Amino acid sequence: MIALMRIVDVTEGTIKIDxxxxxEIGLARLRRTLAVIPQDPVLFSGSVRSxxxxxxxxxxxxLLDILDRVGLYARSRTSSTQSLPSLGQICIRTLTDVxxxxxxxxxxxxxxxxxxxxxxxxxxxxxxxDEATAAVDAGTDAAIQKVIRTEFTEATCITxxxxxxxxxxxxYILVMSDGKAEEFDKPDMLLKKGGxxxxxxxxxxxxx
Numbered sequence: 001m002i003a004l005m006r007i008v009d010v011t012e013g014t015i016k017i018d019x020x021x022x023x024e025i026g027l028a029r030l031r032r033t034l035a036v037i038p039q040d041p042v043l044f045s046g047s048v049r050s051x052x053x054x055x056x057x058x059x060x061x062x063l064l065d066i067l068d069r070v071g072l073y074a075r076s077r078t079s080s081t082q083s084l085p086s087l088g089q090i091c092i093r094t095l096t097d098v099x100x101x102x103x104x105x106x107x108x109x110x111x112x113x114x115x116x117x118x119x120x121x122x123x124x125x126x127x128x129x130d131e132a133t134a135a136v137d138a139g140t141d142a143a144i145q146k147v148i149r150t151e152f153t154e155a156t157c158i159t160x161x162x163x164x165x166x167x168x169x170x171x172y173i174l175v176m177s178d179g180k181a182e183e184f185d186k187p188d189m190l191l192k193k194g195g196x197x198x199x200x201x202x203x204x205x206x207x208x
Contacts (some may be wrong), residue, residue, distance in 0.1 A: 035119030039131040041111040043103030049095040109140035164204040
């Protein structure tokens with residue numbers, strides 16, 4: 001993740017996006033195509049608008065549409081958000097609604113949905129989810145995962161997670177151990193082969 005964002009440049013090999021070496025892309029352009037959804041969502045004191053669109057690049061309708069899509073705002077009674085598991089999430093009335101420092105006047109799940117809305121608004125092509133649902137309960141996790149799977153169908157999603165159920169439908173899974181890559185394949189192939197991933201899946205099933 002650090003190398004992908006060029007916080008640290010690689011010393012061997014290359015990282016390519018759509019065939020282009022990222023070392024040949026300007027940092028501003030590169031990072032604009034990336035979105036990070038961290039375990040602890042970052043919000044600032046201000047308004048909903050200033051948190052979603054600090055540089056005033058988008059019209060109100062675009063912002064409200066994004067909030068509707070993640071379930072924080074209902075544009076109508078027939079809003080698609082009604083199909084989402086309940087987080088008590090429809091909590092925004094206007095773009096001028098106040099967000100306290102750190103978003104403490106919102107639940108953790110709602111804060112995470114705001115960060116997801118920010119990524120959607122930017123049209124991020126690569127979304128990095130770093131333990132994005134580790135701090136929420138299973139029900140909230142399910143609601144957030146549904147939004148991610150519905151709204152980021154055109155993006156590459158890289159998920160770092162310890163909760164096995166959040167990654168089982170990934171195209172590929174990389175299993176790390178002691179800082180090294182131990183296994184890499186499609187989930188069904190890893191389950192067939194046996195090894196660390198299958199052990200993790202079994203352990204997760206035993207704990208539920």
